[in-house]
Amino acid sequence: MANRTVKEAPTIKGTNPQYLIEKIIRSRIYDCRYWKEDCFALTAELIVDKAVELKHIGGVSGGNIRPSPFLCLILKMLQIVPEKDIVVEFIKNEEFKYVRALGAFYMRLVGTSVEIYKYLEPLYNDYRKMKRLNREEKFELLHMDEFIDELLREERVLDVQLPRLQKRTVLEENNQLEPRQSVLDEDIDDDNELSDEAEEEDEKKVKPKEKTSEKSKKNWKDYDKPERSPSPRYARSSSPREKSSKKRRRSRSRSKSRSRSPTRENKKKHSSRHEHRDKKDRDRDRDRDRGREKEKDIYNYQG
Amino acid sequence: MIEVICNDRLGKKVRVKCNPDDTIGDLKKLIAAQTGTKSEKIVLKKWYNIFKDNITLADYEIHDGMNIELYYQ
Numbered sequence: 438m439a440n441r442t443v444k445e446a447p448t449i450k451g452t453n454p455q456y457l458i459e460k461i462i463r464s465r466i467y468d469c470r471y472w473k474e475d476c477f478a479l480t481a482e483l484i485v486d487k488a489v490e491l492k493h494i495g496g497v498s499g500g501n502i503r504p505s506p507f508l509c510l511i512l513k514m515l516q517i518v519p520e521k522d523i524v525v526e527f528i529k530n531e532e533f534k535y536v537r538a539l540g541a542f543y544m545r546l547v548g549t550s551v552e553i554y555k556y557l558e559p560l561y562n563d564y565r566k567m568k569r570l571n572r573e574e575k576f577e578l579l580h581m582d583e584f585i586d587e588l589l590r591e592e593r594v595l596d597v598q599l600p601r602l603q604k605r606t607v608l609e610e611n612n613q614l615e616p617r618q619s620v621l622d623e624d625i626d627d628d629n630e631l632s633d634e635a636e637e638e639d640e641k642k643v644k645p646k647e648k649t650s651e652k653s654k655k656n657w658k659d660y661d662k663p664e665r666s667p668s669p670r671y672a673r674s675s676s677p678r679e680k681s682s683k684k685r686r687r688s689r690s691r692s693k694s695r696s697r698s699p700t701r702e703n704k705k706k707h708s709s710r711h712e713h714r715d716k717k718d719r720d721r722d723r724d725r726d727r728g729r730e731k732e733k734d735i736y737n738y739q740g
Numbered sequence: 741m742i743e744v745i746c747n748d749r750l751g752k753k754v755r756v757k758c759n760p761d762d763t764i765g766d767l768k769k770l771i772a773a774q775t776g777t778k779s780e781k782i783v784l785k786k787w788y789n790i791f792k793d794n795i796t797l798a799d800y801e802i803h804d805g806m807n808i809e810l811y812y813q
Contacts, residue, residue, distance in 0.1 A: 461781075461813050500790035502783070502813045572780070573794065596780070 440467055446518040449547050450600050454515040457546050458508075458597055462497060466504045466512050476509055481519040484510065488527070491535035494542075494584070495570030496596030505570050507539065508595060514543050521548075528556050534565050534581060542595070545588045550603035551613050553589070560585045562620050744802060746771055746784070748810035758797065765793035771810070783811040 442455050455463065466472050475487060487510060495505030514524075524547075527540025537560065544556055563581040571577050587594050589602065608614040742760055744767065747753045754774045758767055764784060772779035784791040786808060791800060802808070 465813070497813065500783075500792060573792070593778075593780070 440516070442516050443518055449515075449518075454518055454547070455512065457515060457600070458512055462502070462504065462508075462596055463512065465497065465502050466509050469504050469509065471504075471506050472509045472512075475506075476513045479513055479517065481517065481523050484513060484517075484519070485527075485536070488536045488539050489533050491533075491539070493568035493570050493576065494535065494538050494579070494595065496572070496594075498570050498572055498574045507535070507542075508597075510539060511542060511546070511597070514539075515546070518547075524548075525556060528560070534563070534567055537563070538567065538581065538584060541585060541588060545599060545602075546597070550608060553602060554605060554608065554614055557585050557589060558617065742797070742802075742804035744797070745805070745807045746810045747807055748812075752810060754810075760798040760802075761796050763794055763796050764791045764800070767797065768793070777812065781812050783813050785809045785811055 440455075442453050446454055448454070449457065458466070479487065487506075491507055491510070493505065494507045496508055497504050524540050524544055527536050528544060530536055530540075541557055541560060545553055548556070561582045563585075565581050567579045567581060567584065568576045569579045569584075588599070592599055605614065605617070609616055741757050743755050743757050745753065745755050752775055754771060756767065756770045756774060758770055762770075765779075768779040768782045768784065771777075771782055771784075791808075
């Protein structure tokens with residue numbers, strides 16, 4: 438009586454929508470305090486208020502299998518089965534990332550394959566950090582795009598068995614989807630214009646660091662483009678174009694013409710107290726700048 | 741190598757060979773391999789004491805031939 442799905446609800450994947458979450462975890466959610474206190478008599482509007490108050494995502498945690506509020510709200514959404522527009526609003530909203538995560542997770546459970554790819558792939562560009570409560574009741578850091586990646590790849594996320602998702606290639610062959618356009622495509626095109634060899638060497642140095650950051654990961658393999666992982670901008674070595682500009686800058690600071698310019702002489706007239714200081718400073722400036730140039734290169738290499 | 745018996749009182753009784761320095765998480769994986777359920781779904785208990793995943797069998801003083809209750813989540 439209290440926990441029945443709304444009468445008019447369509448069956449999802451052939452079953453009662455609530456049955457998408459497994460029996461044992463569902464029973465744990467019905468018994469938990471958050472469900473009884475906060476999730477009683479929630480409608481679609483009130484769910485928004487609750488969702489905004491979310492502070493982390495998570496499945497069940499701890500020895501006594503405590504469900505997280507996120508999971509409780511997911512079950513509530515499965516119970517009331519909100520309109521698709523509402524779910525899309527949840528996904529599109531920029532301000533609250535946990536609301537977005539909630540909408541994305543619900544869409545993954547309930548939507549068709551085409552819808553899932555259509556609404557979840559734009560979220561790959563969102564790189565905000567989120568907190569996730571893991572099984573051992575510890576918080577871990579997670580990025581939104583990593584979460585979306587898990588939703589699209591893994592079978593079991595946040596202790597919920599995800600329904601089958603059609604492979605993207607199959608949908609592309611049926612012309613139901615366009616091939617994926619990654620935001621990183623433009624970065625890769627810029628990459629291809631500059632000299633390949635220097636960059637390949639530097640990428641080998643940077644690669645161990647890149648593997649840790651999964652943020653810039655393409656969803657599918659583009660057989661036309663050359664096999665290279667897109668490296669984030671800050672980790673790339675300076676291109677020959679940039680290197681040459683630095684050389685020009687350095688020569689300008691060192692050139693004698695600078696000291697002979699009229700503006701500099703005017704300054705000298707005014708500050709006679711600091712005459713000896715200026716002379717020393719010129720050499721110091723040069724040495725300082727030289728050191729700085731080297732530092733910049735080091736930073737570029739180390740990323 | 742010690743042998744631990746896991747019983748869920750509903751028909752599943754497995755004897756699992758493991759090391760005393762294995763964690764409970766490893767034991768769950770071994771049980772999952774034998775029973776076929778997923779390791780995340782297994783809960784090992786002794787009366788109401790739930791065994792945590794990151795602690796070794798030796799620390800829980802689980803010796804050879806001990807019975808452990810198998811539950812699911």
